[in-house]
Amino acid sequence: MSKPNPRLIKMKEYTEKIREIAKRLLNDGIVDMVIGFRKGTLPMMNQPHIATCTDSADELMWDSNCGLNLANYVTDRKEKIGIVAKGCDSRNLVTHVIENKIKRDQLYIIGIPCSGMIDHHKITAMFDTDITSVKESGESITISGNDFSKKLIKQDVLCENCAACTHRNPVEYDELVADLVEEQTDVDPYESVTEIESMDAEEKWNYFEDLISPCIRCYACRNACPLCYCPTCFVDESTPQWVGKSQDPIDVRTFHLLRAFHCAGRCTDCGACERVCPMGIKIREFTKKLNKDCLELYGWEAGLSLDERPPLDTFKTDDPDEFIK
Amino acid sequence: MKLIKIDQQNWNTGIEKAKSAYRVFGPVKEKNDYEFKVLGTNEMPDLNFRNTRLSPKSIIYPQSQVMFTYSIDETKDDCRIMKEVENVTSPMAIIGVRPCDALSFPIVRRNFDTPEYQDTYWIKAYEATTFVGLACNSACDTCFCTSAGTGPFGEKGLDVLIIKDGDDFYTKIITPKGEAFAESAGWGKKEQTDITAKIKELKTAAEASVSSTVSTDKLKNKTILDLYDAPFWEEEAFACINCGTCTYVCPTCWCFDVQDETHGKSGIRMRNWDSCMFPLFTHHASGHNPRNNKHERVRQRFMHKLKYYVDKYDSGIQCVGCGRCIRLCPVNIDIRKICDKMNNFDTESCKCEATSS
Numbered sequence: 219m220s221k222p223n224p225r226l227i228k229m230k231e232y233t234e235k236i237r238e239i240a241k242r243l244l245n246d247g248i249v250d251m252v253i254g255f256r257k258g259t260l261p262m263m264n265q266p267h268i269a270t271c272t273d274s275a276d277e278l279m280w281d282s283n284c285g286l287n288l289a290n291y292v293t294d295r296k297e298k299i300g301i302v303a304k305g306c307d308s309r310n311l312v313t314h315v316i317e318n319k320i321k322r323d324q325l326y327i328i329g330i331p332c333s334g335m336i337d338h339h340k341i342t343a344m345f346d347t348d349i350t351s352v353k354e355s356g357e358s359i360t361i362s363g364n365d366f367s368k369k370l371i372k373q374d375v376l377c378e379n380c381a382a383c384t385h386r387n388p389v390e391y392d393e394l395v396a397d398l399v400e401e402q403t404d405v406d407p408y409e410s411v412t413e414i415e416s417m418d419a420e421e422k423w424n425y426f427e428d429l430i431s432p433c434i435r436c437y438a439c440r441n442a443c444p445l446c447y448c449p450t451c452f453v454d455e456s457t458p459q460w461v462g463k464s465q466d467p468i469d470v471r472t473f474h475l476l477r478a479f480h481c482a483g484r485c486t487d488c489g490a491c492e493r494v495c496p497m498g499i500k501i502r503e504f505t506k507k508l509n510k511d512c513l514e515l516y517g518w519e520a521g522l523s524l525d526e527r528p529p530l531d532t533f534k535t536d537d538p539d540e541f542i543k
Numbered sequence: 544m545k546l547i548k549i550d551q552q553n554w555n556t557g558i559e560k561a562k563s564a565y566r567v568f569g570p571v572k573e574k575n576d577y578e579f580k581v582l583g584t585n586e587m588p589d590l591n592f593r594n595t596r597l598s599p600k601s602i603i604y605p606q607s608q609v610m611f612t613y614s615i616d617e618t619k620d621d622c623r624i625m626k627e628v629e630n631v632t633s634p635m636a637i638i639g640v641r642p643c644d645a646l647s648f649p650i651v652r653r654n655f656d657t658p659e660y661q662d663t664y665w666i667k668a669y670e671a672t673t674f675v676g677l678a679c680n681s682a683c684d685t686c687f688c689t690s691a692g693t694g695p696f697g698e699k700g701l702d703v704l705i706i707k708d709g710d711d712f713y714t715k716i717i718t719p720k721g722e723a724f725a726e727s728a729g730w731g732k733k734e735q736t737d738i739t740a741k742i743k744e745l746k747t748a749a750e751a752s753v754s755s756t757v758s759t760d761k762l763k764n765k766t767i768l769d770l771y772d773a774p775f776w777e778e779e780a781f782a783c784i785n786c787g788t789c790t791y792v793c794p795t796c797w798c799f800d801v802q803d804e805t806h807g808k809s810g811i812r813m814r815n816w817d818s819c820m821f822p823l824f825t826h827h828a829s830g831h832n833p834r835n836n837k838h839e840r841v842r843q844r845f846m847h848k849l850k851y852y853v854d855k856y857d858s859g860i861q862c863v864g865c866g867r868c869i870r871l872c873p874v875n876i877d878i879r880k881i882c883d884k885m886n887n888f889d890t891e892s893c894k895c896e897a898t899s900s
Contacts, residue, residue, distance in 0.1 A: 258875035258877075259869070259875060259877040259879070259880060260684075260685070260869065260870070260875060260877075263875040264875070265782045265874055265875040265876075266781065266782040266874060267781070267782070268778070268781045286873070286874065290784070291781075339575075343575045346593075347593075348683050348684045348685075350684060432573075432574070434597070434606065434787075434791050435787070436786045436787035436788045436791050436818070437786050437787060437821075438784065438786035438787075438788050438873050440786075441784035441785055441786045442784050442786070442873055454821070454822070454823050456823070456826075462802070462804055463607075463800065463802050463815045464606075464607035464802070464804070464813060464815050465606050465607040465815075466607070493873065494784070494786070494788075494873030494874075495873075496596075496788045496791075496792060496871040496873070497596070498574070498575055498576070
């Protein structure tokens, strides 16, 4: 009998460990609910799930299709919540705590050392027919349909943000489901930003116009983003109405640009916006530039510490710029 | 009904000829997916698509549509008078409409064309359009058209149905509109051929490829309030992020919002697709919102399609089984699962469960 693949066991172990922790937390009354993922009805589509009893805790699971950001589901909740969090989710939980959207002591963070999520848009586009199953086994992923089966290397089909992620381990947690993973160091998350920066103004304009041209203004990007918790988004304000509601390119552009700026210094590049876009728009091209600016100007990456406030809501008396003093 | 066989050559010349009488729309590959576009000279519909990302709904009912113009210049006589924009639609033909999407037009018509109210914008565009369908030789995993009142070879809502068999196009001319289109494509004089047996064979195979089914038989007999108060809504809605994807990609979602936009002294009154997933959809001027919570909005979408519509029109569900909302929902809310839950919902067993727990 061949030796079981260590990574295959790992995913299964993650699932078992999550269920075990969730049931313990619920039974001991430490939390009122555990938020995690359950298996979806389509390949590569898991669903955020709220477990309030041991039966529903048994639905919790983990694999490389848990790319949505669960911090989005705890905003302003009052209960005690157990939450499954990979690196980026944990950074958004930190951001939520700093921004008073949840209290740290309301949360029991079940930390997931993450090896990256697979890009369902990319994989779907690779095949002309339906994908009926996607199986992970170690470093490989087997994609099958009714009349084909193809093995891919997971690293080749990772979401772009995961491939260049430098915070795979949760930064804040109460318990881990597995040992920490090694962080990637030889990656450049801002490669495409550098490319766009080198374009002239007209090229940049055309690039972004083309980027957002398929937008149908469904707001999935905004609604999947844990940062977008405004009680009324600026595009939904009616008195006064800041932005038109039609498909006028000026309004579509205004939405994308303003949303990106609202996320400046807060975005963790979790990729939820891109993952959910029904039109496959690379929305992170906007937010990544602002992340790069925050890193270069302030040495700042969002959500790494509960003790530091983001640069755009901080004032320092030793600020090198004169105009602000 | 007339049945003719067209080869690739005749197909190409026919489509090209038809462009002189119609604005011809067809599926075109854009970036990673297919969209319906107006076909330019020598541009052919690309029939290698499974289905387009968005339905052809927007050809008849654009996402944003200007209805009136006005002036707010007090010095002018027509100040604050709404003037209807020119609303004349030249003949259009949509090539490659899948049978599921075709069924959406008679469904949506129930809303826009009633004895009491006729939506002139929708009706004029609809009446000017010839729907040339393309039968599906094999279904996607998310297709459940055979549970939704049609099928891969369904003809409802179509003027012509094309069945592709290798390089041949078997063409069923269903309505006088379809006949007129065939005439302008130069196919009118083609001899009727007996390909019925071959079509039947393809149809049977196509129907067998629909692997997904839902039950809708018990929806009508349920009491509205039982379903409305069913305990599963909150759990099923938990994952929902309340984006507009499901409603915007749905061929049968017809809701819109009316907006005035003024620039300087002149303005337009337009309508834009709206979505019952958005809190603003039901936000009253008083500030009250009758559907303030996420699960109430999710419930509304499914109750409308699978119960209110069923009760009001007694003509099946307001869904054609195209599966777009299933494929594109970012959080995997699956109408098949919800429909089964509604159809199988048993108030009595639910009460027992609640008592025993």
